Amino acid sequence: MRLRGLAGRLEPWILVGVALWALHFHLTLPGRLATEEDWQALAATLSREVQPGDVVMLHPWWTDRARLHLPGSVELLGDPRAADRDLLASPRIWLVSQPRLPRASTRAFLRIFEVDRLPEGPPRAFGQLELTLYRNQRARPLRFDAGPALPHARVWIDDPGTGQRVPCRRTREGFRCPGSPTFSVFEGWHELDFAPTRCIWLPPPGGARRLVLEFSGLPPGGTLHLQGGLVGEHAAQRGRELTPVHFGVERVDGTPLLEHTLPPGTGGQVHLTHHQGSGDRTLRLWSQSDRAERRSLCLRLRAFGNATGDGTPGE
Amino acid sequence: MSETVETPPGMGAAASPPAASAKEAAAAAPLPVLDRWIPGGLFVAGFLILLILEKQVGFPRDESVYFEAARRYGTWFRLLFSDPALALTDDALVAAWRYNAEHPPLFKALFALSHLIFHELLGWVRPATAFRLPALAASALVPALTYRLGLALAGRGAALFAALSFLCVPRQLFHAVLACFDMPIALMWLLLIVVFWRSLHSARAGWACGVVFGLALATKHNALFLPFVIVPFALSSALQASRGVPLARRLLLQLVSLFALVALLFGLTALLQEPARFKDGLRPISPASLYALLLVAGGAVLLRRLRRASAATYRAALPVWTMATLGPLLFYVLWPYLWHQPVERTAWFLAFHARHEHYAWFYLGELLRAPPFPLAYVVVKTALTVPTSLFVPMVFGWGALAVRILLRVLPATRARVAPLRRLELLVWVNATVPLLIISHPQVPHFGGVKHWLAGMPFLAILAGVSVMRAARALAASHPNRRLRSAPLAVGLSALLLLPALWGTLHVFPYGTAAYSELAGGAPGAASLGMQRQYWSSHVTGVLPWINAHAPQGARVWLHEVRHESFRDYQENGMLRPDLRPARGPEQARIAAYQYHQEFRFQEMDIWRTFRTTRPVTGLSIDGTPQVLVYERE
Numbered sequence: 025m026r027l028r029g030l031a032g033r034l035e036p037w038i039l040v041g042v043a044l045w046a047l048h049f050h051l052t053l054p055g056r057l058a059t060e061e062d063w064q065a066l067a068a069t070l071s072r073e074v075q076p077g078d079v080v081m082l083h084p085w086w087t088d089r090a091r092l093h094l095p096g097s098v099e100l101l102g103d104p105r106a107a108d109r110d111l112l113a114s115p116r117i118w119l120v121s122q123p124r125l126p127r128a129s130t131r132a133f134l135r136i137f138e139v140d141r142l143p144e145g146p147p148r149a150f151g152q153l154e155l156t157l158y159r160n161q162r163a164r165p166l167r168f169d170a171g172p173a174l175p176h177a178r179v180w181i182d183d184p185g186t187g188q189r190v191p192c193r194r195t196r197e198g199f200r201c202p203g204s205p206t207f208s209v210f211e212g213w214h215e216l217d218f219a220p221t222r223c224i225w226l227p228p229p230g231g232a233r234r235l236v237l238e239f240s241g242l243p244p245g246g247t248l249h250l251q252g253g254l255v256g257e258h259a260a261q262r263g264r265e266l267t268p269v270h271f272g273v274e275r276v277d278g279t280p281l282l283e284h285t286l287p288p289g290t291g292g293q294v295h296l297t298h299h300q301g302s303g304d305r306t307l308r309l310w311s312q313s314d315r316a317e318r319r320s321l322c323l324r325l326r327a328f329g330n331a332t333g334d335g336t337p338g339e
Numbered sequence: 340m341s342e343t344v345e346t347p348p349g350m351g352a353a354a355s356p357p358a359a360s361a362k363e364a365a366a367a368a369p370l371p372v373l374d375r376w377i378p379g380g381l382f383v384a385g386f387l388i389l390l391i392l393e394k395q396v397g398f399p400r401d402e403s404v405y406f407e408a409a410r411r412y413g414t415w416f417r418l419l420f421s422d423p424a425l426a427l428t429d430d431a432l433v434a435a436w437r438y439n440a441e442h443p444p445l446f447k448a449l450f451a452l453s454h455l456i457f458h459e460l461l462g463w464v465r466p467a468t469a470f471r472l473p474a475l476a477a478s479a480l481v482p483a484l485t486y487r488l489g490l491a492l493a494g495r496g497a498a499l500f501a502a503l504s505f506l507c508v509p510r511q512l513f514h515a516v517l518a519c520f521d522m523p524i525a526l527m528w529l530l531l532i533v534v535f536w537r538s539l540h541s542a543r544a545g546w547a548c549g550v551v552f553g554l555a556l557a558t559k560h561n562a563l564f565l566p567f568v569i570v571p572f573a574l575s576s577a578l579q580a581s582r583g584v585p586l587a588r589r590l591l592l593q594l595v596s597l598f599a600l601v602a603l604l605f606g607l608t609a610l611l612q613e614p615a616r617f618k619d620g621l622r623p624i625s626p627a628s629l630y631a632l633l634l635v636a637g638g639a640v641l642l643r644r645l646r647r648a649s650a651a652t653y654r655a656a657l658p659v660w661t662m663a664t665l666g667p668l669l670f671y672v673l674w675p676y677l678w679h680q681p682v683e684r685t686a687w688f689l690a691f692h693a694r695h696e697h698y699a700w701f702y703l704g705e706l707l708r709a710p711p712f713p714l715a716y717v718v719v720k721t722a723l724t725v726p727t728s729l730f731v732p733m734v735f736g737w738g739a740l741a742v743r744i745l746l747r748v749l750p751a752t753r754a755r756v757a758p759l760r761r762l763e764l765l766v767w768v769n770a771t772v773p774l775l776i777i778s779h780p781q782v783p784h785f786g787g788v789k790h791w792l793a794g795m796p797f798l799a800i801l802a803g804v805s806v807m808r809a810a811r812a813l814a815a816s817h818p819n820r821r822l823r824s825a826p827l828a829v830g831l832s833a834l835l836l837l838p839a840l841w842g843t844l845h846v847f848p849y850g851t852a853a854y855s856e857l858a859g860g861a862p863g864a865a866s867l868g869m870q871r872q873y874w875s876s877h878v879t880g881v882l883p884w885i886n887a888h889a890p891q892g893a894r895v896w897l898h899e900v901r902h903e904s905f906r907d908y909q910e911n912g913m914l915r916p917d918l919r920p921a922r923g924p925e926q927a928r929i930a931a932y933q934y935h936q937e938f939r940f941q942e943m944d945i946w947r948t949f950r951t952t953r954p955v956t957g958l959s960i961d962g963t964p965q966v967l968v969y970e971r972e
Contacts, residue, residue: 031739032808032812033812033816035735035805035808035809035812036809036810036812036813036816036831038731038735039728039731039732039735039805039806039809039831039835040831040834042727042728042731042835043728043831043834043835043837043838044834045727045856046726046727046728046838046839046842046856047834047837047838047841049838049856049860050838050841050842050845050856053860053961057862057961057962058962084862084865084866086865086866086871086963086964087962087964088964088967089957089959089962089963089964091952091953091954091967092953092954092955092956092957096951096952096953100952104704104868122962125859125862125863125866125962126858126859126860126862126863126866127858127859127862127863127866127867128862128866129866212943212946212947213943213946213947213952214940214943215939215940215942215943218936218939220939220942220943220946220952255940256938256939256940256941257699257937257940260699260706260708262709
C-alpha cells in the first residue's frame with residue numbers, strides 16, 4: 025500500500041508536468057517549422073549552385089513539400105529508405121535537413137547517410153532549414169543507362185511456342201506492342217518500394233512469351249546494375265490468380281548474366297549486379313510471367329565504371 | 340408491465356447495485372437542479388459549436404455514400420406519402436434501401452428526413468448541413484450523457500472534465516460533425532450503458548434497454564457486441580438481488596436456462612444443417628420461430644412471476660430479455676429493406692462484416708495490408724492521437740481501477756483493497772471492450788480511432804476520476820490546509836484541457852491528420868511512419884486554389900475523392916460548378932493528389948502524365964504534405 029501512497033503523491037505532479045510539457049510543445053512547434061521564406065532562400069541558393077547529376081536528399085524523408093520550391097531540374101529523394109541508397113550516379117548530394125522537427129532523429133539518419141559521404145563544409149542555415157553539400161564516395165562513372173537509350177533499342181515479343189518474334193512499334197513515348205492497346209514499353213517515373221524511380225516499364229506479355237529489349241553499343245567492362253520490381257501496390261498483392269514474374273539480362277546468344285524471379289506478394293526492390301569481363305556490347309533485357317495481370321514490372325539497367333578512390337568518378 | 344421502483348431513479352454520486360444500503364439509497368436520490376441543467380447546457384453548447392464548425396469539414400469518402408443513401412431514402416419517404424401501396428412493394432423498397440445495405444439505416448433515414456425538412460422544405464441550411472444535423476445532435480448528446488454517467492461514478496468535477504474533454508480530442512471533434520455512424524454508435528453504446536445502469540432502479544429503464552439496443556442495432560454493427568458488456572452485469576446483479584429469496588433465485592435460474600436452451604436449439608439446428616439450409620429454414624412457420632416464441636413467451640411469463648417474487652431481481656434481469664426481444668424486432672422494423680426478405684438480407688449484412696476487406700494502412704513505418712495485425716495497434720494509435728494531457732489521466736484512471744481489480748482477484752491482497760462498485764466496473768469494462776475488439780489481430784485495422792470511439796466516453800470519465808483524485812491529493816499535500824480541492828480541480832482541469840483544445844483547434848478541420856504531442860504532432864507522426872490522413876476530406880484545403888485557377892470547364896482529378904463527393908462539393912458551393920470530374924490524371928488538366936503511402940504510385944502517374952514532378956500548390960499541416968496539386972504543363 026506504500027506503492028499506492030507514492031502513486032497518489034506522484035499522480036498530480038505527473039499530470040501538471042504533462043500539461044506543461046504539452047503546452048510547451050504547442051507553443052514551440054511553430055518556431056521549429058520551416059517558413060515559406062526559408063524555403064525560398066534555400067531554393068535560390070540551390071538554383072545557383074546545383075550541377076548536372078546532383079541530387080537532393082530530404083531529411084526527414086517525408087518533407088516533399090520541398091517540391092513546391094526547389095528547382096524542377098534536380099532529383100529529390102524523399103522516401104523512407106533513401107538514406108541508405110548508394111546513389112552511384114550522383115557524385116554530389118545536397119542534404120536539405122530540418123533537424124529541429126519533432127522526432128527528426130537526425131543523428132540516426134546521419135549514421136546511415138554519412139557512410140562513404142563527406143560534407144563539403146558546414147551546414148548552411150536558412151531559418152529552420154539546413155543545406156549541406158556532400159561528396160558521395162560511393163559514386164561511380166555512369167557509362168550506360170538503358171532509360172535514355174530506350175529510343176535506340178529493339179523491342180519485340182518472343183513466342184517460344186511458335187518460335188516467332190513479334191516486333192513492337194516505336195512511338196513517341198517508347199514502344200507499343202501487339203496484343204493490348206495499353207501494352208507499351210516506356211521510361212518514366214514509377215514507385216518502387218515507396219521510392220520514386222525512373223525506370224523502364226516492362227510488362228510481361230503473359231504465357232510463355234517474353235518481352236525483350238535489346239540494347240546495343242554498351243561500353244566494355246565495368247559493372248551492370250539491374251534494379252527494379254513491381255510497381256506500387258502490385259508488389260505486395262497476393263492471390264492464386266497472380267503468377268511469379270521472371271526477368272533478367274542475357275547475352276545475344278541467350279546466356280544469362282542476371283536473372284531473378286519475383287513471387288507474388290514479396291514486394292520491395294531488387295538490386296542485381298554483374299561484373300563484366302571484357303564486356304558485351306549488346307545485351308537483352310527481358311520479362312515473363314504466365315499471367316500478365318497486375319504484374320507491373322519496372323526495371324532500371326545501368327552500367328558503371330570503377331571509382332577513382334577519391335570519391336570522384338574516374339575514367 | 341408497470342414500472343416497479345424501489346429506489347428513486349436519479350443517479351447520484353455513488354449509484355449502487357440493487358441491494359441498496361442507506362448510503363447508496365441516499366446517493367441515488369434525485370439530482371440537484373444544477374446537475375439536471377448541466378447536461379442540457381452541454382448538449383446545446385455542443386450542438387451549436389458543431390453546427391458552426393461543420394461547414395469547414397470536407398466530405399469524407401463514406402459520408403458522400405451516406406448522403407447518397409439518404410437521398411434515395413428521401414425519395415422513398417416521398418413515395419410513402421404519395422403512394423403508400425407502391426412504396427411498400429419489395430421492388431420499391433429494394434430500389435431505395437438496397438444502396439449501402441452494408442450499414443443499417445437508422446441514421447441514414449434521419450439524415451434523409453433532416454434533408455427533406457431543413458433543406459428541401461424549409462431551405463434553412465445547405466444540403467450537407469441538413470444531412471449532418473442528426474449526427475450533430477447525436478454527437479452533442481455524447482458529452483451530456485458522459486456527464487450523467489461521470490456524475491454517477493465520481494461526482495461533478497470528474498463528470499465535467501470528462502464531458503468537456505470529449506470534444507477536445509481532435510479526431511473526436513472531426514467525427515462529431517460527419518453524417519457517418521461512428522459517433523452515433525458511440526452515443527448508442529453510451530446511452531445503453533446509462534439506461535442499463537438506471538434499469539437497476541427502474542423497470543421502465545429496463546424496457547428502454549431493449550429499445551436502445553434496437554436503435555443501436557439499427558445504427559451500426561458494433562451494437563452486436565453490446566450484449567457481451569451488459570449481460571454479465573445484469574446476471575450478476577440479478578444473482579445478488581435474489582440472494583436470500585429462494586423463489587426469485589429459482590425463477591432467475593429458469594430464465595437463464597430458457598435462454599441457454601433456446602441458444603442450444605438454435606446452435607444445434609445450425610450445426611446439423613448446411614448454412615444455406617439453416618438460413619432457408621428461418622421462415623415464419625418453422626422450428627426457429629418456435630424457439631423465438633419460446634424465448635419471448637417463456638421469458639415474459641418467468642419475468643412476470645419474478646417481479647412478484649423480487650422486484651430487484653426482476654429489474655436486474657429485465658434488460659436481458661428486452662434486449663433479446665425488442666432489439667431484433669426494432670432492427671427489423673426500422674430497416675424497410677428487410678421487410679420482405681429479413682433472413683436473406685440480414686445474413687448478407689452480417690456476412691459482409693464478417694468478411695470485411697482489409698485496406699492498406701501505414702503504421703510505424705510499415706504498410707499493414709492483411710492480418711495478423713499488431714496486437715498493440717489500438718493502444719499505440721490511441722496514445723499517438725489523443726492529446727497527451729488527456730491520454731495520461733485516462734491511463735491513470737484506467738490503470739488505477741485495473742490494479743484494484745487485480746488486487747481484488749488475488750487472494751493475498753483481496754482483503755486490503757476496497758471492493759469495486761458495480762458502476763466502476765461497468766465503466767472500466769466499457770472503456771476496455773471497444774478497444775479490445777479492434778485489437779484482435781484478425782479484425783480490420785483502418786480508419787484511425789473511429790472504430791473504438793465507443794470506448795472513449797468511458798475513458799474520459801476515468802480520466803476525470805484521475806484528475807479529481809490528483810486535485811484532492813494536491814490539496815491535501817499543500818501546507819496551507821485552507822486550500823480547498825475545488826479550485827485546484829478547476830485549475831488542474833483547465834491546465835490539462837488547454838493544450839488539448841489548442842491542438843484540436845490548430846488541426847481542425849483536418850481531423851484525420853491529428854496526432855498528439857507524444858507523437859510529435861503531425862511532423863513527428865510522419866517521421867514515425869504513421870498514416871498521414873485518410874478519407875480524402877482534406878481536399879478542402881486546395882479547393883479555393885482550384886476554384887481560382889482552373890480554366891472554365893476544366894477536368895479536375897481529385898485523387899481519392901469519390902464522384903459523389905465531387906458532386907457534393909459543387910452542390911454545397913465549395914467547388915465551381917463548371918468543373919468536371921476526371922477519372923484519372925490522363926483526363927485531367929489539374930490533379931490534386933492526397934498523400935497516402937499506399938497510393939504513392941498514383942502521384943508518379945501524375946508526374947508522367949503531366950510531365951512534371953513539381954506541384955503548383957498544396958496543403959501541408961505543420962510541414963507535412965497532405966494534398967499536392969499538379970497542373971498539366
